[in-house]
Amino acid sequence: MRMASYYLARYSASTARLREVLERKIRRRCAARDLPVPESAEVRLMVDAVVERLTRAGLIDDDAYARGRAAALARKGWPGWRIRAELQRHDIDLAHEGVAEAVDLDEVAQATRLAQRKRLGPYRSGERASYREKDIRSLVRAGFPAGVAKRVVDGGTG
Numbered sequence: 045m046r047m048a049s050y051y052l053a054r055y056s057a058s059t060a061r062l063r064e065v066l067e068r069k070i071r072r073r074c075a076a077r078d079l080p081v082p083e084s085a086e087v088r089l090m091v092d093a094v095v096e097r098l099t100r101a102g103l104i105d106d107d108a109y110a111r112g113r114a115a116a117l118a119r120k121g122w123p124g125w126r127i128r129a130e131l132q133r134h135d136i137d138l139a140h141e142g143v144a145e146a147v148d149l150d151e152v153a154q155a156t157r158l159a160q161r162k163r164l165g166p167y168r169s170g171e172r173a174s175y176r177e178k179d180i181r182s183l184v185r186a187g188f189p190a191g192v193a194k195r196v197v198d199g200g201t202g
Contacts, residue, residue, distance in 0.1 A: 048094050049103075058109050059095055060135035066091045107143075110136045114146035121158025123187040124149045155188045155196040165197035 047069050048062060057065070067087050074081045082090075098104045110131060117127045124147045128138060131147070138144065159165050164179040165172065176197055183193035 045094055045097070048098055052098070052103055056109055056112065057104070058106050058134055058136055059099065059104050062098075062104060063088075063091050063095055066094065106136065110138075111142040111146060114143050118146055118149055118154070119157070121154050121156075121161055121186070123151055123154050126187045151188060151192050152196065155183055155186075155192050158183065158186055158188075159196050166199040 048066055051057065051062065051065055070087050070090065071081055073079075095104065113134070113136070114127055114131060117130060122130075127147045127149075131138060131143065136143070138147070159179070160167050162182065163169070164182055165176075168175060168179070179197045180190065180193045183196060184190055188196075
């Protein structure tokens with residue numbers, strides 16, 4: 045319980061992520077102290093009990109975590125498909141309240157936000173023309189279609 049509390053005090057986590065961390069910590073701690081490492085099922089039962097207790101106490105809330113994570117990535121200018129992929133990578137159900145709105149974003153607006161953050165295209169100070177292709181490639185690498193990247197870099201956001 046203490047390991048979970050310390051972890052949650054330092055990091056925001058989903059229930060799936062907390063389970064992974066606790067299972068790994070239990071195994072490492074047993075190995076470091078030359079104790080017999082418990083079976084996977086035994087570890088899972090211990091971790092599930094702790095996670096259930098923390099969920100009932102309100103210290104873990106997957107809905108709030110998903111909304112917050114999606115909003116943070118959207119503020120960074122990530123495209124919607126990439127935000128969905130990141131949430132799924134963390135075993136977050138996309139059916140949570142508020143997550144659908146956070147990931148259904150206008151691609152042009154998101155690309156513009158990223159261009160502003162990275163000072164690409166019309167947000168670049170000084171000579172822009174010589175950096176046009178580089179800026180387009182940067183937006184494409186971030187996950188935006190080439191047409192959207194060209195439109196944002198050339199200054200047409202509408």
